[in-house]
Amino acid sequence: MAGYAEGIIVLLSINCIAAMGVSLLTGFTGIFTLGHAAYMALGAYTAAIMTVRYGVHWLPAIVAGGIIAVLVAWLIGIPTLRLTGDYYAIASIGLGEAIRLILENWQSFTRGARGFPGISSYTGRGVAVVFFTILGIGMFNLIESRLGRELKASRDDKVAASLMGFNIPASRMKALLISAFYCGISGALLGGYMNFIQPSMFDMMKSTELTAVVVFGGLGSMSGTLLSSALITWLMEYFRDISQYRMLIYGALLVMIMVLRPEGLLGNREIWSFIPGFRSNTKRRG
Amino acid sequence: MTTLSQQIINGLSLGSVYALIAVGYSLVYSILLFSNFAHGGFLVVGGYACYFLLTQYGFGIWISITGALVASGVVAIITERMAYKPIRDRTSMTLYLMIASMGVSIVIENIFVIVVGGRFRALPQDTFPHDLFNLGGNVTVNSFDILSLIVAVIFLGGLQLFLNRTRWGLAIRAAACNLNTAGLMGVNVPLLISIVFFVAGLLAAVGGIFLSVRYTLYPQLGGTITTKAFVAAVIGGLGSLPGAVVGSLLLGLAEMLTAGFISSQMRDLVVFSMLVIMLLVKPAGFFGKQVSDKI
Amino acid sequence: MKKCLSFLSVFVVFSMFAALPALGADTIRFGEIATVTGDFAAYGTAEVESVKIAVEEINAAGGVLGKHLEVIMYDCRTRQEDMVNAARRLVEQDKVAAVIGPSGSGLCIAATPIFARGKVPHIGTLPTNPLVTVDEQGKVRPYNFRICFLDPYQGRMMAYFAVKDLGLKKAAILYDVSSDYSQGQREFFIDGFKEYGGAIVADEGFRGDDVDFRSQLTNIKDSGADVLIYPFMGKSLPLAVKQARELGIKTVILGGDGYGDFMWEVAGDTLADTYWVSHVDRYDPVLKNFFDKYQQKTGTECQEFMNAVMAYDCVYWLKDAIERAGSDDPQKIRDALESTKGLKLLHAVLTMDEFHNPKDKDGVMLRCDAVQKKALFFKKVRPE
Numbered sequence: 001m002a003g004y005a006e007g008i009i010v011l012l013s014i015n016c017i018a019a020m021g022v023s024l025l026t027g028f029t030g031i032f033t034l035g036h037a038a039y040m041a042l043g044a045y046t047a048a049i050m051t052v053r054y055g056v057h058w059l060p061a062i063v064a065g066g067i068i069a070v071l072v073a074w075l076i077g078i079p080t081l082r083l084t085g086d087y088y089a090i091a092s093i094g095l096g097e098a099i100r101l102i103l104e105n106w107q108s109f110t111r112g113a114r115g116f117p118g119i120s121s122y123t124g125r126g127v128a129v130v131f132f133t134i135l136g137i138g139m140f141n142l143i144e145s146r147l148g149r150e151l152k153a154s155r156d157d158k159v160a161a162s163l164m165g166f167n168i169p170a171s172r173m174k175a176l177l178i179s180a181f182y183c184g185i186s187g188a189l190l191g192g193y194m195n196f197i198q199p200s201m202f203d204m205m206k207s208t209e210l211t212a213v214v215v216f217g218g219l220g221s222m223s224g225t226l227l228s229s230a231l232i233t234w235l236m237e238y239f240r241d242i243s244q245y246r247m248l249i250y251g252a253l254l255v256m257i258m259v260l261r262p263e264g265l266l267g268n269r270e271i272w273s274f275i276p277g278f279r280s281n282t283k284r285r286g
Numbered sequence: 287m288t289t290l291s292q293q294i295i296n297g298l299s300l301g302s303v304y305a306l307i308a309v310g311y312s313l314v315y316s317i318l319l320f321s322n323f324a325h326g327g328f329l330v331v332g333g334y335a336c337y338f339l340l341t342q343y344g345f346g347i348w349i350s351i352t353g354a355l356v357a358s359g360v361v362a363i364i365t366e367r368m369a370y371k372p373i374r375d376r377t378s379m380t381l382y383l384m385i386a387s388m389g390v391s392i393v394i395e396n397i398f399v400i401v402v403g404g405r406f407r408a409l410p411q412d413t414f415p416h417d418l419f420n421l422g423g424n425v426t427v428n429s430f431d432i433l434s435l436i437v438a439v440i441f442l443g444g445l446q447l448f449l450n451r452t453r454w455g456l457a458i459r460a461a462a463c464n465l466n467t468a469g470l471m472g473v474n475v476p477l478l479i480s481i482v483f484f485v486a487g488l489l490a491a492v493g494g495i496f497l498s499v500r501y502t503l504y505p506q507l508g509g510t511i512t513t514k515a516f517v518a519a520v521i522g523g524l525g526s527l528p529g530a531v532v533g534s535l536l537l538g539l540a541e542m543l544t545a546g547f548i549s550s551q552m553r554d555l556v557v558f559s560m561l562v563i564m565l566l567v568k569p570a571g572f573f574g575k576q577v578s579d580k581i
Numbered sequence: 582m583k584k585c586l587s588f589l590s591v592f593v594v595f596s597m598f599a600a601l602p603a604l605g606a607d608t609i610r611f612g613e614i615a616t617v618t619g620d621f622a623a624y625g626t627a628e629v630e631s632v633k634i635a636v637e638e639i640n641a642a643g644g645v646l647g648k649h650l651e652v653i654m655y656d657c658r659t660r661q662e663d664m665v666n667a668a669r670r671l672v673e674q675d676k677v678a679a680v681i682g683p684s685g686s687g688l689c690i691a692a693t694p695i696f697a698r699g700k701v702p703h704i705g706t707l708p709t710n711p712l713v714t715v716d717e718q719g720k721v722r723p724y725n726f727r728i729c730f731l732d733p734y735q736g737r738m739m740a741y742f743a744v745k746d747l748g749l750k751k752a753a754i755l756y757d758v759s760s761d762y763s764q765g766q767r768e769f770f771i772d773g774f775k776e777y778g779g780a781i782v783a784d785e786g787f788r789g790d791d792v793d794f795r796s797q798l799t800n801i802k803d804s805g806a807d808v809l810i811y812p813f814m815g816k817s818l819p820l821a822v823k824q825a826r827e828l829g830i831k832t833v834i835l836g837g838d839g840y841g842d843f844m845w846e847v848a849g850d851t852l853a854d855t856y857w858v859s860h861v862d863r864y865d866p867v868l869k870n871f872f873d874k875y876q877q878k879t880g881t882e883c884q885e886f887m888n889a890v891m892a893y894d895c896v897y898w899l900k901d902a903i904e905r906a907g908s909d910d911p912q913k914i915r916d917a918l919e920s921t922k923g924l925k926l927l928h929a930v931l932t933m934d935e936f937h938n939p940k941d942k943d944g945v946m947l948r949c950d951a952v953q954k955k956a957l958f959f960k961k962v963r964p965e
Contacts, residue, residue, distance in 0.1 A: 007673065034384075079566050080566065083569060086321070087569050089381060090565060091566070093561075094517070094558040094565070097558045098555060101555040105551050105552065107758070112759070113760075113788060115687070117690060117694075121694075194662065196661055196665050196694075198661050198662060198691075201662045211385065215382070245400065247395075247399075248393060248397065251392030251396060252389065254386065255369050255386050258382045258385055258386035259373055288803065289799055293796055296799065404617070404619060404620075404622025405623045405626070406623065406815075406819070407846055407847070408846050408847040411849040411850075412849075416827075424829065426827065426828055426829045501792040502792065502819070506619075510790050510792075541796075542795070546796035546799055546800060550788075550797050
């Protein structure tokens, strides 16, 4: 049982890291994405190829995974961030699938659709938890920083925010790059946990799951994202035995979340704002 | 030359099936402004309904097809009432609808996995024409392809007539301009939306029956092919019916020509690149409404 | 909304019961992984049913070492990712004595490190790629076994059959780029075919979930090939056969061991005069009892007979190994599996070679008969 519980903790940390990234982009900046699994794929493949083929130590390989994801996000962001609303979401489906298909077709480098085996298990419980803690602290500081306020301002009212002198395109780009970094790291860790990666692991369904987790937690609530990520990871693992029903439950859950609580678990508040007598940071700033 | 003509025929045949599915997407989008990913599920419902009516219950082909059309139309209405309406009543964020629709498509797919199993089925081949025609120079076309093209034209033409010549068609066109205003003008909006979903489900069922004769019927049938149809709808211009048809034929051709002359592994890459490039160059697609506010 | 909530809670409660693993003290538990959903669902379902039959038979006859056999089945959806998860769960949480299945080579290869790390033996039902039991350096993977013959053998067999028996020397290949199984078989076929004096005139790929192969087949049609090679499995097989015939390709079609009777429903009479490699002959009188029992138990005819027979025999092989090991300790079972010699199973006599593959297993060629709508025994082929 110990091995299994450890597995859940690792998986939870990995999912939470990716969800935090998407939460920054979707919940705090208002850019809906349905293609962020592709950045996880980039991170996973970078780390896998570096460690297996070039014998690089896993730590720099994981970081490199995040950096490659950022570089690609930057190249993609320049033309596409102009799009807003549904149109960015649809474009991100296309981009996500395109990245996945490139990985799938570049057989000589990635082994293509057959998947990449033999990754050493560098993601133990310790590594995953440490990465999660560092990135988590970073994220919570970020959303309270000047950039975080800029993002929220541009989400709530673009015109007003730009009148106040915020450089909206620049801050949107920053949000995209940071979210890609988080997803890249998460993907690299996933590779080290699974010992095996395959392009189809990072398809549109995975992207939807990431965004759904953020929406479920509540747009604009980072702790809500973590809470819902934990809940969904646990639920999906819990139902793994009844594999036929598992996907049915997942689908039904997606629908019910949207129908019953579209504002998400915590709305746009952080979890500590619910504790009586505890004045949240957000409130203090008015 | 022979190869080129054969590939073009292959492409048009694939495109005509995409068209039936893409038009359903666009129809829903034109009214509710969201991409209904559950459309693939309606298609699977149609396919299985036709299959079981035909093989298990021994109904004739026409009754089975009618039954399938109605079944998928009804499922579409139920989906709208149970999943989309509550969301529309509470929020104007279309993205919630998009995620919910992905959920619905997963639910429908897996209900079939559980109830009928994952085995590959096909509608009885001899119920449908399958003679080969030789168009000279070793180029062949299956009579079923011709049939599917004709049926696609009939259904899409019928839809056009319905939209242009009937009262409800007028109401739908008005709603496509502005749903709220149409409501204020005395249009029964909930009924109108149900009709739209019924029609979309109907078209999906036709697509589903074609796919399960042409290819094979299985629970995941809705997944891959409808993503392509969705891309076709975006390329043609979401919300535009002629756009959906043009986009579908274009996509069918692009796929077959890429696979035939460049590399079969590149075909999906070409599909999604077309989507992204189209969105960047002309987000409204070839025939879409102006979306100055979207960019 | 209230209704929805109560529906949800009923569902959750129901699922919890379904999710509870059955525990018993006097049982030996082994795991089974099968493709019950996804593209290979037809094959996986046949494996699950026949494993159930074998376990019931063994338990009715007194079990193994006085204990009952119990199987824990997980689905792997034809995806390596789910395969790894299922294997981890069986090895790390359920602590099973051994694992059987699935049939796909790519799936088995993906999970090899899990079995090695957990030190639990694994028997593949039909994974024919060499890398299932040996690693890239050619060293045997200590915890992986298989009951079927291999792709090098199968590929050579197809090449030999095409050249020597049918006299065909210009081959066109259509293969699945997303599958280790398909890529491996293609390579071994090409090697053998060239050695016997044939030439490859067309080589086209597709991706696993594609359903339309007409553009590739159009290219093949113009290549002047006289035999079309199909080294893949699942729904693509009948579709590719049907679409080839529709395009007017009249050449002989020769496929690997992916044949299943389900193909008739999709491809119909276009399957006539296609040839398929098989591990067993469906109409071998020895197997009749088993197939009758299968029909009786499941209410359906056994269409994916290769998978059914192999999975059934895997359970008996495992039973034999546990008995020889005298315990349900995975390590001892592994040693017993490795030293299997002359074990009489339903479809063959099994002896393990040093690479954990069966020694000297024959393949047969089946030929589809349009009148009976069946794949009938054509001949036994042994490549030289």
